[in-house]
Amino acid sequence: MTLKTRVIPCLDVKDGRVVKGVNFVDLVDAGDPVESAIAYDAAGADELCFLDITASHEGRDTIYDVVARTAEHCFMPLTVGGGIRTVEDIRKLLLSGADKVSINSAAVKDPDFINAAADKFGNQCIVVSVDAKQRAEDALVDGQSKWEIYTHGGRNATGIDAIEFAKDMVKRGAGELLVTSMDRDGTKIGFDLELTRAISDAVEVPVIASGGVGTLDHLVDGVNEGRASAVLAASIFHFGTFSIGEAKAHMAQSGIAVRQDNVAKG
Amino acid sequence: MSEKIVIVDYGAGNLKSAQNATQRAARELAGECDVLVSSDPKDVQNADRVILPGVGAFADCMNGLTSVEGMVDALHKRVILDAVPFLGICVGMQLLASEGREKVYTHGLDWIPGIVKHIEPNDKMLKVPHMGWNTLTQTNAHPMIDDLDIGPDGLNAYFVHSYHFEVADPAHLLATVEYGQTLTAIVGRENLIATQFHPEKSQALGLKFISNFLNWSL
Numbered sequence: 001m002t003l004k005t006r007v008i009p010c011l012d013v014k015d016g017r018v019v020k021g022v023n024f025v026d027l028v029d030a031g032d033p034v035e036s037a038i039a040y041d042a043a044g045a046d047e048l049c050f051l052d053i054t055a056s057h058e059g060r061d062t063i064y065d066v067v068a069r070t071a072e073h074c075f076m077p078l079t080v081g082g083g084i085r086t087v088e089d090i091r092k093l094l095l096s097g098a099d100k101v102s103i104n105s106a107a108v109k110d111p112d113f114i115n116a117a118a119d120k121f122g123n124q125c126i127v128v129s130v131d132a133k134q135r136a137e138d139a140l141v142d143g144q145s146k147w148e149i150y151t152h153g154g155r156n157a158t159g160i161d162a163i164e165f166a167k168d169m170v171k172r173g174a175g176e177l178l179v180t181s182m183d184r185d186g187t188k189i190g191f192d193l194e195l196t197r198a199i200s201d202a203v204e205v206p207v208i209a210s211g212g213v214g215t216l217d218h219l220v221d222g223v224n225e226g227r228a229s230a231v232l233a234a235s236i237f238h239f240g241t242f243s244i245g246e247a248k249a250h251m252a253q254s255g256i257a258v259r260q261d262n263v264a265k266g
Numbered sequence: 267m268s269e270k271i272v273i274v275d276y277g278a279g280n281l282k283s284a285q286n287a288t289q290r291a292a293r294e295l296a297g298e299c300d301v302l303v304s305s306d307p308k309d310v311q312n313a314d315r316v317i318l319p320g321v322g323a324f325a326d327c328m329n330g331l332t333s334v335e336g337m338v339d340a341l342h343k344r345v346i347l348d349a350v351p352f353l354g355i356c357v358g359m360q361l362l363a364s365e366g367r368e369k370v371y372t373h374g375l376d377w378i379p380g381i382v383k384h385i386e387p388n389d390k391m392l393k394v395p396h397m398g399w400n401t402l403t404q405t406n407a408h409p410m411i412d413d414l415d416i417g418p419d420g421l422n423a424y425f426v427h428s429y430h431f432e433v434a435d436p437a438h439l440l441a442t443v444e445y446g447q448t449l450t451a452i453v454g455r456e457n458l459i460a461t462q463f464h465p466e467k468s469q470a471l472g473l474k475f476i477s478n479f480l481n482w483s484l
Contacts (some may be wrong), residue, residue, distance in 0.1 A: 003392075003445055004399040004422060041469070048398055072286050075469050077424060097282040099467065122322030124395060124426045125280075175395060175426075206393045229393055259399040259422045261470060 001216030005223050006046035006230035006260040007247050008208065009237040011036055014053050016062030039167045040237070041074040043244040044262040049102070049232060052082030064096045071097025079127055081178075088119055094101075094125065102178055104129035105151040108158055108165075111172060118173025127208075128174040131194060132162035133182045147195050156180035162195065164201050164224075170203045171173065178232065179205060180211040186235070188214025208232050216242060216250035223256050268298035271480070272313035272356075275305040276320075276337060284319045284355065287466035291476040299480065307340030315480070316345055320357030323367030324382055324429065327357045328374065338375070345457070346377065353479050354460030357366040359453065360431050361461055366430050378453050378460075379434035385427070387446020389420035395428040402441045402451050402463075407436075409438055410459055410478040411452065414471065421471035423451070430462060457484050 012087050013017040017031045029037070037048050046072070054197045060083060065082055080093050081102030090101050100132050106113050131154055132147035143164045147162035167179055179199050181192035191209045200207040206229035209222035213233040223229045247259040271292070273284050281303050292299045302309060310316060318341070320327045332338055345352045354362055363374040366382040374382070385394050399422035404411055415421050423443075429451040433439050441452035443462070452461050459479070463471035 002400070003396065003425075006398050068282075070359055071282060072290075075283075075287050075290070075467060077426075086364050093284060094280050097280070098287065099283065101281055107472055123428075124324075124397070176397065204394055206395070206397050227391075229398065263422045 002257045003240055004046070004257050005251065006139050007206075007219070007244055007251070008047045008049050008212070008230055009040050009045050010049040010232050010234045011238075012053050012234065013050050013063060013066060013082075014055075015059045016066055016243070019024065019053065019059050025175075027174065032198055033066045035235065036074065037070045037074050038080075040244065041076060042262070043246060046259055047077040047079060047230070049079045050094045051102075051103060052080065064092055067093060067098050069259065070211070072182070078130050081127070081129060085113075086254045087116055087120055091124075094121065100127050100176070101126045102127040104131060107169060108149060108160065111188040113169060114169055114172040114174055118175070123173045123175035127176045127178050128169040129178045130162055130166050130169070130199065131180045133157075134192070134195070135181040145194055145198070147198075153240050163198055166199045170189075170205050176204065176206045176208065178208045178210055179228075182211065183262055184212025185210075187212050188235075190214065190218040191222045191226055191231075196222060196228055200227040206230065208262050212216065216247055217244075220249055220251055220254040220256060224254070236251065268300055269314040269480075270309075271315045271317065272309050272402060273301065273303045273317045273319060274310060274331075274337070275380045276305050276327070276334050277305075280321060281319060283464075283466040284317060287476055288480070291473050291480055292479045293315075293452035294473070295432060295477055296481055297480065305334055305337070307334070309338065310340040311344050313344060313350060313351070315351045316341065317353045317355065318358035318361065319355045320361065322357060322358055324357060324368040324374075325370050325372040328361060328366065328372050328401075330411055331361065338350070349457045349484065351479065351482050352460075352483065354458070355466070356427065356462060356464055359460030359462055360429065361451065362458065363431050365435075366429070373405050378438050378455060380432050380453075382429050382431050385430055385445065385447070385449065387398070391448045392446045395426055396443075396445045397426045400425055400443050400445065400468065401455075402443055402464075404441045406437065406440050408452075408454060408459070410475070410482050413457060413478070414433070414474060415458070416441070418469070422468070423461075423465070423471055424467040425463045427462055
């Protein structure tokens with residue numbers, strides 16, 4: 001009787017192949033994103049996220065094929081991010097079968113792009129990726145932490161305040177925010193809960209917490225303390241540290257409503 | 267005779283998902299059916315079943331539908347006069363209302379009396395849009411719903427919407443969903459059925475629902 005907190009595995013895709021291996025026992029080809037997607041689907045993932053990290057322009061077309069093949073087999077929401085710069089990029093992804101697109105650098109470079117994208121395709125399919133690092137020098141000034149927006153996978157600082165950016169993106173039409181702590185990404189020490197909560201409290205749209213998950217308690221914290229509507233993780237699922245089912249069982253034990261439709265009832 | 271299922275293309279949203287899920291459901295039924303995505307009113311007039319999807323804003327979708335020449339007339343003729351089975355999805359469901367109040371007031375198809383309004387959850391902590399998986403509560407008997415595994419402990423459906431359909435006649439309300447208030451999840455009358463959630467994105471529940479639609483005989 002309540003909206004469920006979503007658990008979203010994220011796959012890094014390069015030139016049409018999964019970059020990090022996926023540790024599913026019954027997986028035929030660990031490098032094929034479609035196989036991985038099908039395995040996550042069967043395991044009870046609530047949504048899937050593909051992050052296209054293909055560097056070359058020529059390689060970009062491979063993602064459309066991956067999305068199209070995934071959408072034929074997986075009947076749940078699919079978000080695709082990475083390198084989206086134009087309305088035409090979005091249109092091609094949606095026509096291939098994506099449900100949402102996640103936009104990062106292009107939103108920072110040209111905020112009006114988010115207005116144009118949301119007007120054309122609806123707010124519900126525009127996710128803005130908020131990649132932020134804490135600004136240590138500001139932390140003690142007014143007792144309030146500050147975060148700065150980064151682009152290009154955390155390489156380029158922008159000087160833009162993360163909370164203000166988040167609010168602006170929602171005003172422009174973002175239907176959801178994917179909040180990634182660039183300080184925590186890959187560390188396995190947990191989400192930046194303060195950042196997640198500050199953004200979640202500042203906007204009315206759902207926030208997906210991302211970056212830093214190492215244990216199942218981190219997922220719980222992201223929801224209870226970070227006030228995230230969804231939790232996204234890559235490596236704990238890729239490397240088989242935990243399954244989607246284990247993550248959901250742990251969250252359920254902690255009192256978080258999760259969807260467990262594929263768990264046999266009885 | 268193979269059945270012709272037409273998914274109406276009026277420029278609104280992700281038709282590929284609806285087509286994929288309908289094709290999958292059709293294959294599992296092992297039935298003969300052609301699933302066609304079309305913006306041609308002639309295809310609608312020859313359809314055995316019609317699916318009207320939709321994502322985005324009410325006014326944009328209604329404008330999209332009316333700007334396909336002859337489409338509203340073709341839908342009216344085939345769905346209302348000839349009474350072929352009709353499935354509306356998300357904004358494709360909301361368009362059945364008398365009026366939409368998203369951004370501007372817009373007339374809907376007025377096939378199911380009611381008004382589409384913004385979601386105002388009692389709990390201010392709840393986010394809008396209502397996005398994600400939620401369970402359904404059946405409010406009226408219907409052959410397409412009676413055998414679904416729904417209810418508080420049943421299967422979940424995938425929702426994403428900021429507006430919801432307040433139906434005028436409780437007899438047209440077939441299922442609801444709770445999100446700080448009771449929201450309409452499924453509406454229907456005679457040969458019309460429509461869902462606020464996305465059956466094409468609702469895994470097991472969604473495929474079963476679409477399969478029920480393909481099997482639905484009036």
